[in-house]
Amino acid sequence: MPEPRQAARLWGHEAAVQRFEESWQSGRLHHAWLISGPAGVGKATLAFHLARKLLGGSDLNSPAGRRISAGTHGDLLEIARKIDPRKGRLKGEITVAEVQPVQTFLHHTATEGGWRVVIVDGVESLNRFAANALLKILEEPPPKAVLFLTTSAPGALLPTLRSRCRPLMLSGLDEQAMRALIPDISADLLRRAHGSPGRALFLAQDRDGLCAGLVEQVMAGTAMDSEMWERVKQIAREGEGFALFCDLFSEALATQARDAAMEGNSLQAAEWAERVRQLAQLRQQTERFNLDKAEALREALALAP
Template structure:
């Protein structure tokens, strides 16, 4: 018998949501992409499939920072209705780590008493962020990073340098490739080496802030660099430097969340990120 809840885990960009929708198509008899079922799934109008994810904040024009109880509430009604096509009902919760406390508790009640012939597919890059009681009620399916050969086959137009930094994640490779001239990666390298001068920081921060994903990309690369610095220092036994790098990484994450969550000045935030990360 098919278990009623699955937790699909893996790094960002590895294809967790793609797999969840693939499984949904299998359950809903929509394997043929030309079928009416498949077309309804693609259009988001299939009566036996419900997707829950972070909604767009219309005032800020970006995804909200959490999934709320109001977002989860329709699941209860959906699962207690008869399947429109007499088969399975499928719920996909994409980005389950974003469930706030109230949303997580609402989902937990559904996982504890699931109706028959329903499947919940939860995706997450951070399984540790979920309630242990949610994890315990799900079968875990962990996606591994793609091999170098698979990455080259999937993304033939992406440079070898970007593929190497993507760590086997196609989505991350596409994200990193937005730094088309490598200016953001070079800026991050200079920050980590403590070589950035004030006038350069001012000009580059303004340029990066104007790019659609510039701020997010800088924070991602800078956070990765600080995490590598912390791991390297810990392996050498330099616990003081490892602790400093770990704290810098945490402060950078807080700065990113606050800047994106409150729509703060990204250029100013980039200068703050450069300042906090350049100290060693």
Template sequence: MIGSEGPDHPRQKNKVYGHGQAEQSFTSALHNGRLHHAWLLHGPAGIGKATLAFRLARVVLKGTDLASPVGRRISAGTHGDLLVIERAKDEKRGRLRAEITAADVRPVQDFLHHTAAEGGWRVVLVDGAEFLNRFAANALLKILEEPPPNTVLLLTSASPGALLPTIRSRCRMLALSPLHERDMRAVLPEVSPDMLSRAQGAPGRALFLAMDSDGSITQLSQKILSGTRLNSDMLAQIERAVRDADGFALLCDLLGEGLASKARQEARLGNVVQAERAARHFAECEAMRRQTEHMNLDKVQAIRQAARSLAES
């Protein structure tokens, strides 16, 4: 999971699946002395953007051998020339904060004002750049406008359209695509073929979906999507499902997936009214999730309202 430490953290990995062409574009620019100062790795959530970003950082810092001293320092997060900016963890709520703040970005200025600790390049990795709030985005923009020499910034984003146009314009874009089936099997050999298929080429999404080990959240989402009116049994299921942040996020994700699929299906059949209705519900579901997580609203009440809206439509 992005943002969590441990053997599955992108920091600990070196092998990248499915993004060889993007890596080649970067390494060719580096070896030919034409490395752009900022790169934006963008694509759907869960396809390995952070893993590739850490791999590129290893290439720049000459730490691709995980067993080497440099490689070990990168894995441990102690390399003096690598600074990672990401959403901090909210210890009270036990989940990642909703935003990357100006305070999170402020260490970059101090980092870049010092000579490279190991005499080479310095790398700033911003994981989840779409979470930069307005103040953090403006602080990063100033750095992108006047980057020091021998410095490269690696930004990842699942929603590049949410970034300031001036940030995007100062980055070289690396578009990443969902993984092919063979790469998905290589990354997650223990995950069932059905789960891999549902993940649509995103290993992170496969692991996310696998949290619903007994299928209860999937069944609940299907009831809500079918327009089933709330009853005591469903209310109890909702309370169990959203007891923690991951359950709420997964239920919202499944609802969004179902509504998006319905919108596409109705559009293909020429049912414009039904397609527009499903698309509207999808937008409402996404907005509900963002607002609930950002403002720490009552998750049970949010899902109840979404279920009522679908039942009444």
């Protein structure tokens, strides 16, 4: 799949596009939009799709379209987690220093005389200082400026930040769109991806079923032994192993919570939901502070039945 900045077409999310266009055509376009939805469902792609509309770059072969694709358009600024050059991986958070250029950018005259657009991809990754800096910008937006904020965890944002944005909530794509985007997707991956192309590609990285197998073992109540511990350490060494395990384990725990709720056992459902919350917190802290992933996985396994 192409990068969001370079996508020639947006698959799905017609209702979100329509809502934005209605606001634009009314002459009262809101200055900030919060695009939320499952990871990998196309939030950043939608943000760039809407930015192209505002900046006259919907045709990728037009001068504006080519500049957006190349990341050189003077009226478009993207803020996202950056690669840590020392560790060769994404940083755990977006800092205030990375948000400060937004203020300068928005108070300069548009280079092409139209809109200025800012995309903050993964706004839940803003640390406290960065979130407060962005909030000040949202409180006093300059004219002819639009911000698109994307998040997979809207509940983790400051309530005051959410309240200053118009929501665009995205759901999963249908099967036709999924197969168009990933022609060779298997029936199993299609089922497990829940309409998220990014999730399908993410899950496909567990090629030998190492993470899925460990989740199955721990959910079955298998006690930790030396063989399982070696598997944990192997997963921790894989590039996306830790994230994959946490994702699959969280889904298994959430399924238990849903099943308990459907059976009318609210107490047990709450207990499972609390385990999901604890796992999410453990994953976030481990990735943000670059903690030992093998030890974090050992801690995660304690949340199993």
